[in-house]
Amino acid sequence: MRTIAAAMAACVAAGCATSQRTDAPTVVRTKAPAHYQETVTNYFDIMMRGPQTNRKLAFGSPEASDCAIHGSGGYHQGWMVPVIYDTSPVTSTAPTVKGAKTSTSGTAAANKPVQATVNDDGVASATLSEVKISGKGYFFWFSSDTIAAVTRRADSCPP
Incomplete structure (x- = not known):
């Protein structure tokens, strides 16, 4: 009987000692990439085979992402940079539109x-x-200044 009473007292004490927290979880986001244009250019220099004549890269500005990106400190929210990669040949006569x-x-x-x-x-x-912008769209996911992932779609988080 004493054992049951002691166990009940321990359960009551433990239940009173804990409280439920209603604080919202803290969102941890890395700093925005500072040299993302150079980093992405280096990525294409390394990853694309063959000559890259007439290569044009169009960079969007870094956008805050709600996706969990793995970095040196574990998972956190990073940044996504849209890039258009175009290697279409340069034409000597561009089409003209009136005005x-x-x-x-x-x-x-x-x-x-x-x-x-x-x-x-x-x-x-x-x-x-x-x-009108032509080329292939890429989405670079950054953890600070480091590329964490590259995807072809912006609507899904990187694996």
């Missing part, structure tokens, strides 16, 4: 003027309408 401007890469720019906006921190960004 459109032509960029230095030979692609027709938008018929509408560029709409520039300046953020609070003084960084300007511009958007174009009706711009």
Whole structure:
């Protein structure tokens, strides 16, 4: 009987000593990659076979990712950088559209003027309408300045 009473007292004491925490889990995110353009360029230099004549890389800006990326400190949230890899041959005569401007890469720019906006921190960004970009899309997943994964789709997390 004493054993049962002691066991019950221990269970009650243990139940009172623990409390349920309702704190939200802390999200740990690495710093944004600083030299991602150089890192991605080096990746293509190493991974693509044969000559890369007429290679053009178009970089998007790093986007915060909710995917769990494995890094030196375990799993955390990293960054995703969209990149377009294009090796199409340069044409000597670019198609012209009435009223459109032509960029230095030979692609027709938008018929509408560029709409520039300046953020609070003084960084300007511009958007174009009706711009066609060709090439293969790649998504580079970064843990700080290190490539953690490369995928062809942005809508799923890397393995």
